[in-house]
Amino acid sequence: MASSLTREQHLDLYYYMRLNRDLEEQMVRLFRQNKIVGGVYSSLGQEAISVGTAYSLGPGDWIAPMIRNIGSLLVRGFKPRDILTQHMARYTSPTLGKDGTSHFGDLKTRHVVSPISMLGDLIPVMTGIAMAGRYLGQKIVAMTWIGDGGASTGVFHEALNLAAVQKAALVLIVENNHWAYSTPTERQTALRDLADRAKAYGIEGAIVDGNDVVAVERTAREAVAHARAGHGPVLIEAKTMRMRGHAQHDPAEYVPKEMIEEWKRCDPLDRHEKFLTENKLWNAKTKQEIDQRIARELQADVEFAENSPFPPPELAAEGVYCEGCHTIEADWKRPKEEVMPPRSSVVAKWQIKNPNAAEGPSKRTPASTHSPSGNGARPAPSAKTSAKPKHAKKSKGARVPVKAGH
Amino acid sequence: MAETTYLEAIRQAMSEEMDRDPAVVLIGEDVGVYGGAFKASEGLLERFGWERVIDTPISESAIVGAAIGMGYAGLRPLAEMQFIDFIACAFNQITNFAAKSHYRWGAPVPLVLRGPCGGGVHGGPFHSANPEMYFVHTPGLKVICPATAYDAKGLLKSAIRDNNPVLFFEHKFLYRRIKEDLPEDDYTVPIGKASVRRQGRDLTIISYAAMLHTSLEAAAELAKEGIEAEVVDLRTLLPLDTETILASVRKTNKLLVVHEDTRTGGIAGEIAALVTENAFEHLDGPIRRVTSLDTPVPYAPPLEEYFLPSVAKVVSAARELAHY
The missing domain is CATH 3.40.50.920 (Rossmann fold)
Structure with a gap:
C-alpha cells in the first residue's frame, strides 16, 4: 500500500495507537479498582481513526475530540497523565477535577477544544474557529469528530450547512462504529453510507476504512489540504466498529457476537503491525523498544495519577466567570487595516451567483460575474460554484468518492 | 447633539466597538445587507465589510456555536437573534457550551448574544417573550436588560469588552419610543450595577x-x-x-x-x-x-x-x- 509517510511517521502511528490502547487497558483496570470516578468510554478498535486523522494536521490547526478520541489528544501532545487524572478527578488534571473524561482542552498552544456531552455541538463551534482563522489570515483547518448516532442531531445539519455556505476550512470525521449506545446505525439513518450526507450540503465527501490507519491518515491529509486551500469543508465517513459497550458498565449484549468476531479480524493495530512488517519498516527489536517505552510512560503516569490529591472542596465555588484571569487575544496573520474602514467598506448589495436564481429557469449558463466575498467568505482559490462538488485527487484504495443511490 | 433613540444607541455601540477593535464581528440572520429586522445593524456592512458582518442561514444553534468558536479563536463576536424568542433554538449552545466553558476547563467565551425582547407591540406568543430567567438560572452567563438609550449603549460596550458570555436583551417597545442626549465621547456602563x-x-x-x-x-x-x-x-x-x-x-x-x-x-x-x-x-x-x-x-x-x-x-x- 503506497503512502507518502516516512518510516518514522509510520512508527509514530503505531506508537500513538499502541499508547491509546494500552492507556485504555490501564483505565479499565483502574475502573475495576474503583479508582475512576465516572465512566470509561472505550475506543477499542477505533484507534486508527483518532490517531490517523489527528496526525494529518499541522501544528496551528485545531481539533475538538469526542469522548472516544483519546488517541487524538495523545497525538496533539497531551500525556497519559492528563487523561488518567481527568478520569480519576484529581486536582492535577487539566480541569482541576471540575470535569472528567476527555472533557478538557487547550486554547493557547495545542488548540484543542473540549467537548460537551451533547452530541453535534462541536461542529458549529469548530466552524466558527475555521471562520475566525480565515478572518485572521491564519490558513488553519478545524477538525472534529461525530458518531453515527451524533449525526442524527439537528445541530449537525445546521453546522455543516453553515460551514458549507461559508466554505469554512472544516474537516468532519463521521466515525461510523455501527452503534449509538444500544441502537444500530440502521435505526439512525436510512442511508447506507453517512458520507452521502456530504452531497446534500454541496461539499466534498469520502469513505475510508476506519481500521486502516495508513488509509485514514492519507484520506484525512487530502481533506485537510482541500479545506486549507479554501475549497470548503470535507466530510469523511470512517467505517469501523465499537468493540466494547457504550461505556465500561455496558456489556453490550445487544451486539450480535458474529459482528464482533468479524471485526476482530480487522483489528487496526494488528493490521498496522502487519503493514510495518511487510514493508520492512521495523523488526521485533523496534517493536519491543516502542512497547517498553510505552509501558514505562504509562507506569510513571499511573503512579502520578494515583498519588495526586482530589481538589480542595472550596474550589467548587471558583471560576464561574473569567475575571481578568485570561486575556482574549487574536493571532493576526494579516494586516488589521484590511478589515478596518475605509478598506473594509463595501457596497451592501447581493450579487447572486446561482445561475438558476439570477437568470431565471430558462437560462442555464454559468454566472459571468462572481462575488467571492458575497457570503462573507474571503476569496477562495477556486472561483467555481459549488453546485457540482469537485472530487479531490483520489488515492488508491484509501478513498471512495460519494455516489448517489445504491 | 441630536437626541439618540435606544435603537440608535445600540447601533452606535456596535459600530464604535467595531471601529475600536478589529476582533469585533457581527453574525446573525439578515444582519448585513438588510441591516437587521429592526435595522439595529443598518450601515454596518457598508462600513465594515462582508467578513465582519455575516449573514447566516436560519440556524440559531449554529450562529451561537460559531460565535463561541470565534471567541475561542480570539475574536469578540456579536451574535444577533432576530427576535429573542428564537434564543430557545440555541439553548443548548448557550447553557451547556458557553456558560460552562470557563468553569469546566478555563476557556473564556467572549460572546455577546443580543436581540429584541418584550411585549406591548402585539407580536403574539412567538415575538414578545422575556426569556431572561432561563438564563439568570444558568451560572456562567451575564444577563443585561437596559431601560435607557444611555445604558443600552454603555452596557453593550461593556458586554463586548467582557470576557464572558453576555446575553443582552433589548426591549423592542423602547427601540424608537425613548431618546435622550448621549455623550459624544466613549463611555461604558458597568455590568452588575443597578x-x-x-x-x-x-x-x-x-x-x-x-x-x-x-x-x-x-x-x-x-x-x-x-x-x-x-x-x-x-x-x-x-x-x-x-x-x-x-x-x-x-x-x-x-x-x-x-x-x-x-x-x-x-x-x-x-x-x-x-x-x-x-x-x-x-x-x-x-x-x-x-x-x-x-x-x-x-x-x-x-x-x-x-x-x-x-x-x-x-x-x-x-x-x-x-x-x-
Missing part, C-alpha cells in the same frame, strides 16, 4: 427594561397622592446588584417588584428571597409584585393589555403597600 432612578422614602419599586418607565410613571402618579416611591432600575439581572437592592429596602422598608416577565420563577421571587434573608428586620410590610400573567403572551390588544403590567396596576399595588 441605578436608583428616583429617590423616595415610602417604598421601593424595583424594575428593569420597559417596566422601568411604567414604574417611573406610576411613581409620578403616587407623588400626587403624597406617596414617595424610590425607583430602582436593575439594569443587570445576572450578576444581581444585591447591595443597591438591600440599601434601598433598608431605607424605605417596603418593597414592590415590577417586571414584564411572567410571574412564577420571575426575578421578583429571587429578590424577595434575598431581601427576607438579608433585611427581614427592615421590612414593614409584605413584599409585593406586579408582573405579567402566567400565560404565553397573547396576540389581541385587549388580551395583551390584560396580560401586561400597567401604570394603573403598579399604582394600585404601591398605594396598598404604602398604606399597609
